[in-house]
Amino acid sequence: MIRKQSVFFLLIGLVLFFVACGQRGNDRKEEVVQENLEAKKNLQGIWLDDDGDDVAFRIKGDSVFFPDSTSMPAYFRVEKDSFVVVGGNTVKYHIVKQTPHLFVFVNQNGERVKLVKTDDESYLDLFAPKTFLAVNQNRIVKRDTVLYHGAEKYHCYVQVNPTTYKVVKSTFNDDGVEVGNVYYDNIVNLGVFNGARRLFSSDFRKQDFQKNIPSDILRQLVLSDITFNQANEEGMHFYAVLVIPETSISYIVELVVTYDGKIIKRIKK
Structure with a gap:
């Protein structure tokens, strides 16, 4: 009898557990924010500043397009x-009023x-497909340097290779809306030879400096160049230059190629 009662109470407990889980699941479903499709429909089109003819953006489908040569949709x-824009970051803007x-x-x-919608199709020219801007190097750059340390002769080669790797730099347009400007990164090859012997050779990408530069800054940087600085007892010193496009913000990482072919990386002080 006691055993039957135990089984009975166990079954009751399981039923209550699954009912509670189902209720919590329903609560979670109710927490999902529903998209306002009617508001999205009313936003379709080109929007101008209310106090002039400056174009703020164009909305087509699920995308916001900006009239800027380097801005991504x-x-x-x-x-x-809330007007939620998902670009380099996800930003919510409080909607005060909206009509068609x-x-x-x-x-x-x-x-x-305050923006007003325009039906003037001449503004569409501002949103024609754009070519993204390659910053700092938009062509292959080759550079070689001959140097001596003691009686030894060394030949250093640097080649900057543009890539299609995009670097997104977040900025704000005149209306205070965050937009992502796109630039292209570079890969830089550094080679050092002692006569016919290859002492060091490597392709450098900006990710190679993630231990030297904070990650939130690194993602906005472009590896611009690697330049020779000097040779001393420690080795041959080069500067890797990483910059945030169109700003004065930059990082210089010192690269030291030792005479036994090792590499040392450190932030230039």
Whole structure:
């Protein structure tokens, strides 16, 4: 009898457990934010600043397009009273008012932005397909240096190779909306020879400096060049130059190729 009661209470406990789990699952489903498709439909088109003819952006389908030569389209959605733009970062802008021809929201600076929709198709030219801008090096650069240390002669080769690897730099347009500007990164080959003997040779990518530069900064940097600095008892010193495009922000990592072919990397002080 006691055994039957134990089984009975065990079954009751299992039923209550699964009911509770199902309820929690339903609660989680209810927490999912539904997209406002009607608001998204009303946003389709080209939007201008209310106080002039400056174009803010164009919305087509699920994408926001910006009238800038280096800006990537960004995915967007409307959640409740938020205009959510997903680019380099995900940013939510509070919607103050929206009608089919009026859009008012608060940008990241806390400023109220008022936009009006235009039917003037001449503005479409601003959104024609663009070629992304290659920063610092848009062609192959070759450089060689002959140097001596003691009685030994060394020949150093540097070659900068443009790539199609994109570097996204986040900026804000005149309306305070975050946009991602796209640039191309480089791969730089460094080779050092002692006569016919190859002492050192390697392709450098910006990821090779992740131990020297914070990751949140590194992702915005372009590996611009590697230049020769000097030769001393420690080895041959080179500077790897990494910059954030169109800014004064840069990092210089010192590369030392030792005379036994090893490499030392450190931030230039």
